[in-house]
Amino acid sequence: MSAPARTPEPPYYAVIFTSTRTDVEEGYAAMADLMASLGSQQPGFLGLETARGEDGLGITVSYWESEEAIANWKRNVDHRGAQAKGRSTWYSEFVTRVAKVERAYGFVKPAPHA
Amino acid sequence: MSAPARTPEPPYYAVIFTSTRTDVEEGYAAMADLMASLGSQQPGFLGLETARGEDGLGITVSYWESEEAIANWKRNVDHRGAQAKGRSTWYSEFVTRVAKVERAYGFVKPAPHA
Numbered sequence: 542m543s544a545p546a547r548t549p550e551p552p553y554y555a556v557i558f559t560s561t562r563t564d565v566e567e568g569y570a571a572m573a574d575l576m577a578s579l580g581s582q583q584p585g586f587l588g589l590e591t592a593r594g595e596d597g598l599g600i601t602v603s604y605w606e607s608e609e610a611i612a613n614w615k616r617n618v619d620h621r622g623a624q625a626k627g628r629s630t631w632y633s634e635f636v637t638r639v640a641k642v643e644r645a646y647g648f649v650k651p652a653p654h655a
Numbered sequence: 656m657s658a659p660a661r662t663p664e665p666p667y668y669a670v671i672f673t674s675t676r677t678d679v680e681e682g683y684a685a686m687a688d689l690m691a692s693l694g695s696q697q698p699g700f701l702g703l704e705t706a707r708g709e710d711g712l713g714i715t716v717s718y719w720e721s722e723e724a725i726a727n728w729k730r731n732v733d734h735r736g737a738q739a740k741g742r743s744t745w746y747s748e749f750v751t752r753v754a755k756v757e758r759a760y761g762f763v764k765p766a767p768h769a
Contacts, residue, residue, distance in 0.1 A: 592713055598704060634763045635761055636660075638756045
């Protein structure tokens with residue numbers, strides 16, 4: 542995805558997941574795809590933004606209607622034991638922050654005239 | 656920076672800036688460095704995380720002690736006319752979201768034994 546998520550008017554919730562990767566590639570891409578896919582099917586899911594720079598720092602922000610939607614999503618993920626098991630393999634460090642989005646504003650460059 | 660920001664116990668605030676770039680490079684790196692430098696000198700600044708992926712989506716999250724600290728920072732930035740002027744040059748799209756971090760948890764991989 543290459544554009545900011547289209548989210549409704551605040552308030553809503555953001556889960557900010559910041560991480561540095563180990564050099565273990567095995568299973569990582571499949572897990573990341575599965576997480577994105579499961580998340581987007583979850584009730585209350587509003588959008589996802591993800592970026593990883595050349596220095597290895599990655600930031601993934603998912604947006605949710607409510608805290609309840611986040612709790613349900615977390616429960617769903619926890620049921621897949623693979624994720625917890627794999628974290629220490631794929632990540633050397635991570636922080637998850639749950640935050641309530643209180644206001645938002647943006648800009649979209651107008652398309653040039655044809 | 657290649658590691659998640661070291662932030663205190665919540666609550667604190669996050670400003671999530673998600674953007675897609677135009678192909679205009681002129682002045683961009685200098686502005687980005689200036690913004691990071693000014694921000695980190697601002698009272699109430701707690702940390703910064705930034706990543707831009709190969710698809711062009713960039714995410715920068717700055718962390719702040721209070722809404723007042725964010726308001727002061729924004730005022731400081733607004734005084735530099737260059738920023739507002741340059742936004743439509745450097746960015747094809749962006750969204751800024753201000754959020755209150757309510758809880759956080761993390762993981763750091765233990766260093767291997769020597």
